[in-house]
Amino acid sequence: MATTTAVPDLDPRTGAPPRRAGGDLLEGDRPLRDALVREGAGELLAEVHAAGRTFAAGDAIDDGTIANVATPQIVGPAEVRFDPAFHAIMRRAVEHGITGVPWADERPGAHVARAAKFMLLAQVEAGSTCPMAMTYSCVPALRLSDAVAAEWEPRVSSGVYDPRELPAEAKDGALIGMALTEAAGGSDLAGLTTVGRPLGGDAYAVSGVKWFVSAIQSDAFFVLAKTETGISCLLVPRLRDDGTPNGFEITALKDKLGNRSNPTAEVTLTDAHGRLVGEEGRGVAAIMAMIGGTRTDCVLGSTAVMRLGTAEAIHHGDHRHAFGRALSEQPVMTAVLADLALETEAAVAAALWLVRLAERSRAGDEGAELVRRIAAPALKYWICKRAPIHAAEAIECQGGFGYMEDSRLARCYREAPLMSIWEGSGNVQTLDVLRAVQRTPAVLEALLAELDAAAGGDRRLDARTAELRALVADPQRLAADPRGLAARIALALQAAVLVRGAPFEVADAFCASRLADGPPAVFGALPASVDAAAVVARHRPQDG
Ligand SMILES: Cc1cc2nc3c(=O)[nH]c(=O)nc-3n(C[C@H](O)[C@H](O)[C@H](O)COP(=O)(O)OP(=O)(O)OC[C@H]3O[C@@H](n4cnc5c(N)ncnc54)[C@H](O)[C@@H]3O)c2cc1C
Incomplete structure (x- = not known):
């Protein structure tokens, strides 16, 4: 809904805006559409739109709510029982190809498209993304044993949800x-x-x-x-x-x-x-073949937390009026919404870029593999760290309503810290960054080459690249602050992806607010040069 036609149409009892339901989550998400095209999944937009329609539907949203109240129970030594709502969510997710399906799909961009669908699902129900992440990511580990892969890979990539309590060999999907x-x-x-x-x-x-x-x-x-x-x-x-x-x-x-x-x-x-x-x-090495995927899915899950927060915050601000106009048009609020949107767009862009990087690495691109080794832990660290504070700010945009269970953001807020713990917590990721740099100097060279590809696009990014280049020559400084190093690398990569492919006003605002003096402590303190209303308009949800 455009702000110019906003009307105070909140529920008189709860203060809730009209529910966003129906439509297509992808249609209403311009930054995600742009990122899909940029990262080589433009030919597969139709199937992501189909997932977007499924997960925008009111029954999908209701199932997500029910599944988190009517929680699973133990009913046997090795068996749990779920509410039918959870099965409905799982069936939709598996049938849209969010488990192992892309591994049996030769089309370029199949993994990128799957990543987008994962993010759409995660906005509706995050608990189901855990089995999605593991069932998708297990394939490279299964392939370490031909016999095991021959038996299990067809089951995890069948696209069939089969929750029957039967041995796997009798089932159509696993x-x-x-x-x-x-x-x-x-x-x-x-x-x-x-x-x-x-x-x-x-x-x-x-x-x-x-x-x-x-x-x-x-x-x-x-x-x-x-x-x-x-x-x-x-x-x-x-x-x-x-x-x-x-x-x-x-x-x-x-x-x-x-x-x-x-x-x-x-x-x-x-x-x-x-x-x-x-x-x-060599079990730890074997399981790392799987954890490479689940870590990236944590990045996708955190990105979904941000997209939902941004969309719901803008939607609320468009509908709620205070002091004579829509909240989203109050300048201080517009800046907060724009800042939440910038964080979201940088996460979306970097997350899909990372998935594409892994595709290129699997295809034998050694340079891509070197970059991935440092980009994956840096982005896992940074994006998963940003999600909880993003969720808190998005809730505050909704005022008291945001703190109520009626708001979709209450559950989202509880999910946000988990992605940072799972699959290697923050410190573990930063130590991975440091290890990659110290053990394989070529990793930093590859990272710098990646950043150089955006050279000349933004002076603040150029300065950050120069700063990282100077660090390479100073191993003591490099090791002095692993969290700072990981954050700097992640921000530089996010900026580079935006400078190369996002609209100028987005890339410029991101570099101005994140690179010049480091990321601000709170959302909403944007430099005056940022066109906050334009950024908000780009992120306004139009899916219901
Ligand atoms: C909801 C949920 C579901 C989970 N599901 C699964 C699952 O399905 N399968 C599974 O195997 N595990 C699962 N886990 C476990 C999860 O992977 C671990 O909790 C996580 O890896 C951290 O391990 P830990 O809890 O033992 O904490 P610890 O390893 O004790 O770490 C505690 C803290 O210390 C930090 N730390 C660790 N080492 C260092 C170091 N050298 N220097 C500085 N800081 C350090 C960590 O970053 C962390 O912040 C789940 C956890 C949760 C919360």
Whole structure:
């Protein structure tokens, strides 16, 4: 709705604006459409629009609400039961190809299009994105073992949602999870106590206690266990071929801050049969083949938090009037909305660029792989760190209503910190950045070459590139502030992507507000040169 025609049409009881429902989430999201085209998925827009229509629908939004209230329950040693609303969400997501489908799709841009669909789903229901992320990301790990891949890859890439409690071989589609973390530690896996006893060939009997196992309904889990030669990665089905539990006992479901539709379990494994993936004793390297994908999906999830926050904040501001005009037209509020929008656009642009970079790396582009090694942890660190404060500001834009459960942002706020914890928390990402730089100097050279491709587009970006170039020559300064280094790299990459492809007013405003003096502590303190109304107009949701 355009601000010029805004009317005070809030619900008199709750203060809620008319619900955004119906239409097409992609149609109403210009920055995402532009990023899809820029990153090579222009030919696949029709299928992302189809997902956009599905996830904009009122029943999808309602199912998301219900699934987070009527939460899953344990109903058997290895079984949980869900409200039908959660199954409806999962079915839509799988059928739109958000699990392993792109791995069986040769079309360029298939992974980028899937990333956009993931972000659309995450705006409606975030708990379901956890099994989506793991079932999508598992494929490179499955492929470390030909026999395991031959059996499981068709199931995870079938595009069929099959929640029946049957052994995987009897099903038309499967979900995959991972069970790495133990009570003693998640970041540092050296101390894990789960063991794998060899049974001959690639088979092992796995016993131990896993402390966080999400999407516990999955058909199989990658489990890290100690075997004779070190930590190994084993694929452990939840059910045996006869349909009985495979040494699996769900002892509790976690009582979580958010993400409540997604059952995260404590699990005891007793002689659960599993098969080796990758080399024995090289389990951490094997699971990293999967974690590369799930980390990127955390970036996508955080980006979705920002898009939902920006869209809902603008929508609310268009409908609520204070002191004589729409809130979105009050200059101080316009600046806040524009700043939230800038953060969102930079995240969207960088997230899809990162997915494309991974596509190029898989296709054998060594330069892309070098850049990815530093860009992935830097962007995971920074974008996931920005989401919680973005969500808090978006809620405040809605005033008291934002703090109510009726607002879609209350649940979004609880989701926001999780992406920063999952798949390597903030410090772990910054240490990854440092390690990449210190171990492989070519990584920094590749990063600088990537930034140089945007040279001349913005003087503040040029200055940031020069600053990073000077750091390369000073290893002591480089290591002195890992968080600062990761943030600087992430901001430079976001700026470079925007300078190369986004409208001038967006790229210019981003560089002016994020690169000149570092990111401001709060949203809304934009330089006077920024055309805040134009930025808000670009991000105004028109999907319902
Ligand atoms: C809702 C939810 C679902 C989850 N689902 C799963 C799942 O399905 N499967 C699974 O295996 N795990 C799962 N996890 C576990 C998650 O991956 C871990 O919580 C995460 O990896 C952090 O590990 P930790 O909790 O042991 O914290 P720790 O490893 O103890 O880390 C605590 C803090 O210390 C920091 N830190 C760690 N090492 C260093 C260092 N060297 N220097 C400085 N700081 C450091 C970390 O960044 C973090 O901030 C889930 C967690 C949550 C909250």
